Amino acid sequence: MDGAVQGKVSIFSWLNENFEKIFMVAGILAITLFITWQVVYRYIITQFIERAGAAVWTEELSRYIFIWISYLALSVAIKKRSSIRVDIIYDKLPERLQAISWIVVETLFLVLTLVIAYFGYGQIERLLTYPQYTTALRIPFLIPYLILPFGFGLMALRLLQRIYGQIRVCGLLDSLIGLGVTLIILSPWYFVDYMDPLPVLFGYFALLCVIGVPIAISLGLATLSTIICSQTLPIEYMAQVCFTSIDSFPIMAIPFFIAAGEYMGAGGLSKRLLALADEIVGGLYGGIGLTAVVTCMFFGAISGSGPATVAAIGALTIPAMVERGYDKFFAAALVAAAGCVGVMIPPSNPFVVYGVSAQVSIGDLFLSGIVPGLMTGGVLMLYCYFYARKKGWRGEQKTRSMASLGNAAWEAKWALVVPIIVLGGIYGGVMTPTEAAAVAAFYGLIVGIFLYREMDFKQVCASCVTACETSSIIIVLMAMATLFGNIMTIEDVPGTIARWMLSITESKFIILLLINILLLIVGVFMEALAAIVILTPILLPVVTGVGVSPLHFGVIMVVNLAIGFLTPPVGVNLFVASGVAQAKIERIAVAVLPMILLMLLVLAIITYCPSVPLMLVS
Structure with a gap:
């Protein structure tokens, strides 16, 4: 009995560690093969088969797999705390304040992921009511758009795991201090009826970067703060842009x-x-x-x-x-x-x-x-x-x-x-x-x-995971920068x-x-x-x-x-x-x-x- 329980625990631990990686390895290998096939098909297959047509499905399917693995890979980056951030202040802090700062940073990150997951689910409800289909494969748009609630929900789960681990490191008092600082940073969302957009946009972005929030997340949170404090755009727009901004072949x-x-x-x-x-x-x-x-x-x-x-x-x-x-x-x-x-x-x-x-x-x-x-x-x-x-x-x-x-x-x-x-x-x-x-x-x-x-197989998998993780940080940065840039354009x-x-x-x-x-x-x-x-x-x-x-x-x-x-x-x-x-x-x-x-x-x-x-x- 104990052996069966131990086996289940070890399987759970393995899945907890590798769940996203399974999709990342399969996804990057699949889109590599699909796009290579697209080139081979265009220049070789069509030369020998009349009316072969065009392999238009390869690009469409690859784009949607790419979006999925990009956001799933960000969950792995969250676990490793590998991100592009400004850590000038962080490096000069004593060890205790560094530990507290992670509570602040990851709680703010969690807020953004929960907002996008929630409004991403709203996109799913809309697509259930008014079904739409992709051009080439006639796949319901519901399937690729599921990455918004699923991917950002998974990120939220990974962040909760990190925060829980950090609370155990910090202790109750320091954890409460970190959560208190987070509430102070977000307090304008609740207590201010209206603020001019640009001071909110650039003020939040500068503040979040200085305290060590990853730059991509700083862009997203600054945009979210501007939407809440200045009513510049519908808040549902954020989830949609997180999908459409990286739905790009280049x-x-x-x-x-x-x-x-x-x-x-x-x-x-x-x-x-x-x-x-x-x-x-x-x-x-x-x-x-x-x-x-x-x-x-x-x-x-x-x-x-x-x-x-x-x-x-x-x-x-x-x-x-x-x-x-x-x-x-x-x-x-x-x-x-x-x-x-x-x-x-x-x-x-x-x-x-x-x-x-x-x-x-x-x-x-x-x-x-x-x-x-x-x-x-x-x-x-x-x-x-x-x-x-x-x-x-x-x-x-x-x-x-x-x-x-x-x-x-x-x-x-x-x-x-x-x-x-x-x-x-x-x-x-x-x-x-x-x-x-x-x-x-x-x-x-x-x-x-x-x-x-x-x-060997192990090295192939490790290379795929590294490639997905490295690129996901760049891709998410571009998605959040699109949101930020839209406010600047307005x-x-x-x-x-x-x-x-x-x-x-x-x-x-x-x-x-x-x-x-x-x-x-x-x-x-x-x-x-x-x-x-x-x-x-x-x-x-x-x-x-x-x-x-x-x-x-x-x-x-x-x-x-x-x-x-x-x-x-x-x-x-x-x-x-x-x-x-x-x-x-x-x-x-x-x-x-x-x-x-x-x-x-x-x-x-x-x-x-x-x-x-x-x-x-x-």
């Missing part, structure tokens, strides 16, 4: 690119690219450092993620540099800086987010990022070379020849095909960015499992700021200088993707007003915010490099300063010489 490129990087990294890509880069530049002064930069450029052309590049390449190159006598802090700083190239050279998740936000061609943005990425990689390599020469750090002395280079290139051949698939597919007009990303992810699976044979915030800046000066040079300074400051405190979705609708009217194209501005914004990956307290590349090198982040931040100055020089060139970043765009 946005699906984000999880696919992240998945491709995860699959190829787990499948043995990194060490093969490293061996190839070592053959190219490893014999020079600073050889292993130069190798690290080149490998980051290769890997960035697959993963599209700065932190992922630092983690994958840094784990191999930083210990190797230290072993060869390099300063540990220089080694970590160099890899952290080189990781920034990963968001410039296509594919690039920030370019995807900007393209969706600004309605600019993602393919053109990818092309425009190539030159800035190569320039940044070039200046970092030059700095590494001369600094290593000054210190006497030589590359590994071994025989390098055309034969050894050919062997290394042959070993890395399957990895080198990925950029060809992505860029060739997009610019050859064969695939959309989302289709290219899905095919790259599918190819990464095949390479890792069958060609390199370094991925109140004409972008137009007001544009008119104000243009009233000060109409000089393109000065306005671009001011915007660059603003973005550099924002990059110090806010993660790049969050800054893009919040600031694009505000700043785009300003720059277009002085004749800057949205395409050029996208490059300026992404390169600018990429520097934010290196600036504490939100410099995620620094944090990753610090963890890999087991080195103090303060020392790494000092070592990276000359590299930041060189990147600022690249930023100045691409800002004031638009022909440089746009030279590849027809």
Whole structure:
């Protein structure tokens, strides 16, 4: 009897830990296969079967699965407390206040999830009364919309579990203090009949960010507060926008690119690219450092993620540099800086987010990022070379020849095909960015499992979960930013700021200088993707007003915010490099300063010489 009870408890514990992950793994693999099939069907099947028609169901079904796994993955992020947030104040608090702050943060998060779950259920009731069906598969809209009450209800459950655990850590008194602070923050909802929308919107957003609420949730709660205090929109609108804002085929490129990087990294890509880069530049002064930069450029052309590049390449190159006598802090700083190239050279998740936000061609943005990425990689390599020469750090002395280079290139051949698939597919007009990303992810699976044979079932599942979790944080951020942006549009915030800046000066040079300074400051405190979705609708009217194209501005914004990956307290590349090198982040931040100055020089060139970043765009 006891054994049966124990078995039930262990099954319950396993489900509690892995319930969402089952859907995430199945979902990301399914949509990868569906979109890959869409491409194969269009270009191969239709060539052999007359009247084959179009596989329109693949895109429709994939979009709805994508929405489901994005919100389910957020539940996993809640359990791990992995989110994009500003934690400057949090880091300086004593341990007791840090524990209390989690009560405040997670209770506020819970309020938002309960509101969206409640009004999401209202959407279900409406669809039960007035049934609607999808275009291709004639699925009742009720089914995809179930994610609102189900997904946000599950988030609420996970938050309650976290809050309960935190109450046990804090004790009754501190928990009551945390709940009291939460009630004070929300008190205007009950005691104020009407407030002007903009002070509520920006006031709540700033307050919530400062106290450590995840930026996406801060956006959602600030919008909810404005709706309650200012009656700007119906509150039911929030649940609907949480669905419609991410029901977008272009946005699906984000999880696919992240998945491709995860699959190829787990499948043995990194060490093969490293061996190839070592053959190219490893014999020079600073050889292993130069190798690290080149490998980051290769890997960035697959993963599209700065932190992922630092983690994958840094784990191999930083210990190797230290072993060869390099300063540990220089080694970590160099890899952290080189990781920034990963968001410039296509594919690039920030370019995807900007393209969706600004309605600019993602393919053109990818092309425009190539030159800035190569320039940044070039200046970092030059700095590494001369600094290593000054210190006497030589590359590994071994025989390098055309034969050894050919062997290394042959070993890395399957990895080198990925950029060809992505860029060739997009610019050859064969695939959309989302289709290219899905095919790259599918190819990464095949390479890792069958060609390199370094991925097993467990690693595949872990890579799928990581890809879903990482992308879900970005996707939810975009959904909440849409809500926030709609309030700003109603109140004409972008137009007001544009008119104000243009009233000060109409000089393109000065306005671009001011915007660059603003973005550099924002990059110090806010993660790049969050800054893009919040600031694009505000700043785009300003720059277009002085004749800057949205395409050029996208490059300026992404390169600018990429520097934010290196600036504490939100410099995620620094944090990753610090963890890999087991080195103090303060020392790494000092070592990276000359590299930041060189990147600022690249930023100045691409800002004031638009022909440089746009030279590849027809």
